[in-house]
Amino acid sequence: MNPATQGQSKRTAFLLSQLGAVASSRFAERTREIGLTPSDAGVIRLLARSPGLSQRSVAEKLGIVPSRVVPLIDSLQGRGLVNRVRSSSDRRNYELHLTDAGERVLHELRGIAEQHEAELLAPLTGDQAAQLGFLLAQLAAGHGLDRDLHRGSVSQQS
Amino acid sequence: MNPATQGQSKRTAFLLSQLGAVASSRFAERTREIGLTPSDAGVIRLLARSPGLSQRSVAEKLGIVPSRVVPLIDSLQGRGLVNRVRSSSDRRNYELHLTDAGERVLHELRGIAEQHEAELLAPLTGDQAAQLGFLLAQLAAGHGLDRDLHRGSVSQQS
DNA sequence: CAGAATAATTCTGTAGGTGAACCATTTTGT
DNA sequence: ACAAAATGGTTCACCTACAGAATTATTCTG
Incomplete structure (x- = not known):
């Protein structure tokens, strides 16, 4: 091990969790300014990439429980960002879609993510950031993290 | 920028927050096995380094509100890990100390932190981890993070 | 076609957190 | 010296995010 990097060993995990919390809460601040929670943002990004998903699938992809999805979509729908359409092939489930307003919010969200990234990585040089x-x-790959999933625990056994 | 590292740009902030959440929750799992919440662990580590702190100081150092410290210390004291001693010089505040049992838990905690670090960094080589x-x-330095503080936002203005 | 499975929802409960109000003690200004 | 302000700790009411069980409507299966 490079001697110049010794001495902070054993703190990396803590730093990771600390900085992760900072990253999350700064992002939350930014999304709150456009009236979204981070969960809202997650749903919007997911529906942008996979339109027509059912609430069940959203729950699965996002790693949350189906009953949580209900008020989440309720609120998004209430603000006209997401549409519930009864599936014609299976009238039990909905097909969820972004509305035009939802698409516009998605664009705002992308701008926010870019600013957020820039602010967060500002202390580093370009090479360091890379x-x-x-x-x-x-x-993330080593721990089997999915690009949608944003939760603490990953698949508890049995 | 190195071409080999292009293409994941703009995801680093998300990865950080995602991995931070994983780190936090895995650590929480481990501490829960010895009956501690992550907050408990934070208080214990703090008191190990700064014995005799008042509850006010603990709140400040940990970035939590004083009223939160009360049940935290209550619970630790209830399990015989921390002692409240009325300060003789200022009978308003307590001096908080780890008991012997508290010291023993501190050692367990250090073992846990080591395991946790090893597990988390397992996907990386030694040099990469460094x-x-x-x-x-x-x-962390660039964002002014303190080594005790573990919260989202850092000092909101005014 | 009765019963099992599935999607969404509702309801109840819990964990963790905040801020205001309160009491005891100490400090400060005149 | 002592009334008023400040300080440490505590209690209380409240809030948000979340989980899990029970419920309803619909579809699948033997």
């Missing part, structure tokens, strides 16, 4: 991105991606 | 530690420390 390195960090690489290392985190490798960590 | 690099990551360096980059995260730099980020």
Whole structure:
């Protein structure tokens, strides 16, 4: 191990969790300014990529419980960002779609994510930021993280 | 920017927050096995380093509100891990100390932190882990993070 | 076609957190 | 010296996010 990097060993996990919390809460601040919770943002991004998903699928992809999805979509629908359409093939489930207003919010969200990223990585040089991105991606892959999932525990056994 | 690292740009903030959540929740799992919440663990580590702190100071150092400290210490005291001693110089405040049992739990906690760190960084080589530690420390410094503080927002203005 | 399974929903409960109000003690200004 | 302000700890009412069980409507299956 490079001697210059010794000494902060054993704190990396804590730093990761600390910085993760900062990243999350700063992002939450930014989304709150356009009236969204981070969960709202997650649903919108998911529906942008996979239109027509059922609430069940949304719950699964996002790693939340189906009963949580109900008030989430209620609120999004109430603000005219998401539509519930009864599936014609299976009238039990809905097909969820972004409305035009939802698409516009999605664009705002992308701007926010870009600003957020820039602010967060500001203390690093471009090369360092790239390195960090690489290392985190490798960590995420090693722990089997999905790109939609944003929760603490990953698949508890049995 | 190194071409090999392009393409994951703009996801680093998300990865950070995602991995931070994983780190936090895995740590919570481990502490729960010895009957502690992460907050408990934070208080214990703090009191180990700064014995005799008042509840006010604990609140400040940990970035939580004083009224939150009360049930936290209550519970720790109830399990015989922490002692409240009335300060003789100022009988309004307590001096908080770890008991012997508290010291023993502190040792367990250190073992847990070590295991946790190892598990979390397992997907990386030693050099990569060191690099990551360096980059995260730099980020933390750049954002003015304290080593005790573990919360989302850092000092809101006014 | 009765019964099992599935999607969505409702309801109840819990964990963790905030801020205001309150009491005891100490400090400060005149 | 002592009334008023400040400080440490506590209690209380409240809020948000979340989980899990029970419920309803619909579809699938033997």
